[in-house]
Amino acid sequence: xxxxxxxxxxxxxxxxxxxxxxxxxxxxxxxxxxxxxxxxxxxxxxxxxxxxxxxxxxxxxxxxxxxxxxxxxxxxxxxxxxxxxxxxxxxxxxxxxxxxxxxxxxxx
Numbered sequence: 001x002x003x004x005x006x007x008x009x010x011x012x013x014x015x016x017x018x019x020x021x022x023x024x025x026x027x028x029x030x031x032x033x034x035x036x037x038x039x040x041x042x043x044x045x046x047x048x049x050x051x052x053x054x055x056x057x058x059x060x061x062x063x064x065x066x067x068x069x070x071x072x073x074x075x076x077x078x079x080x081x082x083x084x085x086x087x088x089x090x091x092x093x094x095x096x097x098x099x100x101x102x103x104x105x106x107x108x
Contacts, residue, residue: 022046029102033091040091042101 028045 019046019049022049029098031095031098031101033095035090038091040096040101042098042105 023046024044025047029042030045031040032043033040
């Protein structure tokens with residue numbers, strides 16, 4: 001289990017450094033909620049990630065259960081804290097309209 005977390009952190013670091021400097025899409029913004037200031041703001045949207053490695057990774061993921069019989073017969077319990085049971089945002093209120101946030105950020 002610890003090895004998986006270690007590998008995940010390494011992959012996260014590698015992919016962040018690959019995709020950190022993508023170009024910004026002109027005129028596109030997304031809403032972000034700040035937990036510390038408890039308000040919404042907008043950030044520019046970056047261009048799509050290419051995911052060139054996805055085909056190879058997916059084939060290896062699908063091959064792994066075929067090689068490991070114990071994972072097929074193992075029962076998996078779903079936690080009550082599953083993401084499907086959580087609120088859609090952490091804000092505990094409806095997000096404001098994106099256009100209003102963009103206008104407010106351009107006035108500043």
